[in-house]
Amino acid sequence: MPAVVIDGSLLEGGGQILRNAVSMSCLLKKPINIIQIRAGRSKPGLRPQHLTGIRLLSDICQGNLEGDSVGSMSVKFQPNSMKFGRYVADTQTAGSTVLLIQSSLPCLLFSPGPCEVILRGGTNADMAPQIDYTLMVFKVIAERFGVQFECRVCRRGYYPKGGGELQLSTKPVPFIKAVQITDRGEVTEVRGRAFVAGVLPVKVAARMAHSATRMLQQQLPSVCVHIEVVQESREAAVGTGTGLIVVAETSTGCLLAGSALGKKGQPAEDVGETAARMLIANLESGGCVDEYLQDQLIIFMALAKGKSRIRCGAITLHTETAIEIAQQLTEAKFMIEKVATGRREVFDICCEGIGLTISQ
Template structure:
């Protein structure tokens, strides 16, 4: 019996945390899917490839930022979990199909442990929650773990007169963190694309304070507001094809001082217009980072049919002896070069977006097409995400990165559906033999 077949019993699906990329993404995606489907998982050797070379055995396991997402999802789904502590390298996660949290009125409510209902004129107008990290762990990675649950779990929504109540969640941590999506990337690339392709209401972001991993560590705060899908609805099959023509580039600048920001604006404008003379250049973010160690640039290519491709860099080079102008030149040169490479591939998504769409492909009702571009192999993060989806949901990705989704229905007992499907398959085989 395969690990996937074992999932229909009480035995959790076992996932080796050292597979492929072997980092935190494997854990986040497994938790996302498990929380929605109630399929139990057992992740071993969590982040097992971290520190293997420089310091074997010292850097793996759950960090506080990972634990924040695990604990929130465990409370939201009334899960029975083992291994929920910092540095844990082994996690068993069993979401409840009925919920065991007790609401303030004494009723059983699966999500009573994370949500506070806000009333107006005796009617619930929204639900609020908070995830707090004491260090600048990436807010966006926590969001990555919980977003599918926010959008597609009926337990996260309250239906009233055929409406779903908006969810407002505030996450404290890092907004601009090395090797993680920035809040700008999520706001200007990921969330607009999801709204466009999933047919959901726009997900809003409110930045209260920036949190940085460069310079002096600072903890920031962001509030996200999303409207969950109505119970009984399905996840539409994504279609990222026929990219279209470049029309605009949105430029987000976070560097110290007015002079450095002017240098960035001038150099970005000159280099972009040299290659794409007919585009419109916009500057949605032009902000003083207040530290010589904090330089960040994001370029977002907006395509005529609504697609967005992002390239960015949180400057992390050793720059002793370099002037601020020299650092700005390096920053602009690298990000513009990356954007040109992305556009040359003619794909509908950038290399950072591919892996973030896998969960939505796997849950979709129908075959999901995501054109990642010509002559480019899928990233290791993308291969890892597809492997997790295949192990937990049983979907199969082809050589083009397409898959037939499971047709997840908001509010269904997916685990029960899977058990029934496999029992029917066994019965059909037995009938054939007879």
């Protein structure tokens, strides 16, 4: 079978193209050649985090990988048969362990048996979802697709040291279910987690939580807002870090979030307000999923058995990119329908999935 050539500079042009393309290559046993990897980035080519991810996928499907070195602008990947068992993937940096979950989870679900993966690196990294988002939002919504996995946070790790560790456990699924997520409902509660680790005092987390709560209560006066304040123990975290996530749950089970990580010299109140503003913007978008969940669901829609429909606010460039890669590598048919206009535009992402099964 000739290799499918994937342009790594397409649309968003980041690591997402690499993660999704290699994952679908594994699942469909299609060889791929990815060129121009992250060509538009300040440091183009493969970074250690990307390298760790594609090597993990290669292990899972006993593949043959060429060009797998830091800085490489192209890789060739020839997948083989999926296997199950125990794997270890270590970025040896603060690279995101959550992005390793994103790339490997679809393949692990279609392995012929249970899998356990130890992932090491950053758990709350910049430019990637926090592990709290994965557990509080993504995992819950993924269960609607029939996706079941467990993820234990053994140790948190922050920039620049990394050192975090996750234990991901999966069992095979017969197929991915199609979903209909089009009724947002009303917000019933907001919960969250404000944390500090390392040398930072717990009062920093309390100030973040207070500022976020104040802003959210002004916007949602009839909704209960509860944000847990946490000081990570030295055994539970490596390095110094701080951040916040707030998640709104609706009467129909939708989950939308806002999050922020603290930076040196940044007032704690600014961090809390940043997360709260992000959540408010996602609620005002009119969608049933937030801007960060959109693109993460595309691969599951493509693999699902039947037609899925998910209501979103503005379609992000990450989502457009994920759809383009899915259509290049699968027979899934996507369509975006505008369902509301005016002050805010609302869209339905529709997809007739390929109904992948383990036997395939």
